[in-house]
Amino acid sequence: MAESVTAEKVKAKMAGLLRQPIERLKDDALLTDLVSQSLLLVEMVIELQEEYSVRLVQDDLKDVKTVGDLTRLIEGKAA
């Protein structure tokens, strides 16, 4: 049986992709504070979609501002 995707697992993956300690990825941390270049944000979002076999479109991310917003979105899409 496939392992379930949880917000915590997504956060751990994000920490690896961003090469940042997971403690820095608090739920209310702004993504723009963690990722200085928008291109790295694109790269991370694409990698997360590949990792969890989910598909996001621009509209899905229009209200995503924080780490918590993104992890919940991926968790929800993967469910």
Add this chain to the structure above:
Amino acid sequence: MIDENELWILSFYRTSEISGALFFGTLARSMRPGPIQHDMTKHFSDEALHSWYWTSCINNLGAQPLKLGEAYQDQYIAAAGLPVNLMEVLAITQVFEKRVINQYARHSQAPDLSREVRETLAKIMIDERWHIEWIQKALKQMEKDYGEGLIEATLKHFWEADQEVYRKTMQEHEERVRHLFKPR
């Protein structure tokens, strides 16, 4: 020799090619093996080479490239938002590449163009045509995953952003562009 306006324009091309290389280099690094990874890596290397062509062209005209902060692509992101999947990345790139080839073709028509600039534009345009082709093919193949309608809507969204960015860029640098087409 090269005048101030032309130096700015060639430096702008150089900066945009560098941004393109960085963009595709970053994405190519994270792609899964397959035809898209293959073509994207070639695209990345082309953009890097083009930035070298412009650097070399400017140097050969007796000048140094200007250090410019923002590339054309940065304005795209600001106008259209971040692409968040591979299809959106390819769609925004397709629109951008068409803009680039049109701009380079237009520049090629400028009177009294130096041989150096004409040759640089000509060799870059050959690669740009291939960029449009491979992306078109890749987007066609993505129709089964994303649907033709969504891909068309995405292209339209980025095309509208392109019109806006191009209009603003032309407005901002009208004098420089006009100068390019003035007989010397």
